[in-house]
Amino acid sequence: MKITTKTEALNIVETSYLASLSSLLWVALYYLPIGGALLRLILPLPMILLHLRRGTKAALEGMLIQFLLLFIIMGPVRGTLFLFPYGILAFWLGLCWFKEKAWGLSLTIGVVIGTVGFFLRVIALSTLVGDNLWVLITRASYVLIEKFIDLFNLSFSISILSIQLGAILLIIFQEIVYVLTVHVVAYSIFPRFKITIPDPPKLLNSLIDFNY
Numbered sequence: 069m070k071i072t073t074k075t076e077a078l079n080i081v082e083t084s085y086l087a088s089l090s091s092l093l094w095v096a097l098y099y100l101p102i103g104g105a106l107l108r109l110i111l112p113l114p115m116i117l118l119h120l121r122r123g124t125k126a127a128l129e130g131m132l133i134q135f136l137l138l139f140i141i142m143g144p145v146r147g148t149l150f151l152f153p154y155g156i157l158a159f160w161l162g163l164c165w166f167k168e169k170a171w172g173l174s175l176t177i178g179v180v181i182g183t184v185g186f187f188l189r190v191i192a193l194s195t196l197v198g199d200n201l202w203v204l205i206t207r208a209s210y211v212l213i214e215k216f217i218d219l220f221n222l223s224f225s226i227s228i229l230s231i232q233l234g235a236i237l238l239i240i241f242q243e244i245v246y247v248l249t250v251h252v253v254a255y256s257i258f259p260r261f262k263i264t265i266p267d268p269p270k271l272l273n274s275l276i277d278f279n280y
Contacts, residue, residue: 083126086114087133090158094138094150111150112158112250113257119162120263127162131155145196152192153185161250165265172269175247182243202235209235 090111097107115134119127134155138147157178164174194201210231217224255265 079122079126082122083118083130084133086118087130090114091134091137095141098146109249109253111154112161113254115158116162116254119166124163127159131159145192149189149192152188153182157181168266170266171251178247179243182247183240186239205235206231209238
């Protein structure tokens, strides 16, 4: 293939580089015993940056390159898990900010993507390890509900339904915090690359105050 313009060359180089960087972050997140929280936080950023710099077509090509790299390096199951939710979430946030959509839309759908992706990962990993990982999540929910009841001295009988509901609410809350934090980090970092994303809603203005 003959490269005829500088723009085409930059598209190819940036797509390959950022897709490879995102793949390395996923491999590190999966295998390294430390730094998981930080790696989870920055994992979507390279592909979001690619989307904002080079457009939707380049972002799709980057996702394909990343999928092929991880499929070869980690196998079909572990290599595909990056899509749920990190790959899809990165594409969604990049698309929203590329089209200058408000935080309300990107946050809401982002939390839905994250929640659905969490359940898909639980199913895939449970199959992979041969154990039901949902039991661990419901156990954590039970402990939390029990401590809450003891703290406020409530006369509340813990049922299976309340445990399951508590587990789901915990997952949703976790995804709200995660997606919101990705928004804040991107809002603080991307202007250094001469890229801006839509401003946060007025409700968050007092919490997000960056001086560039």
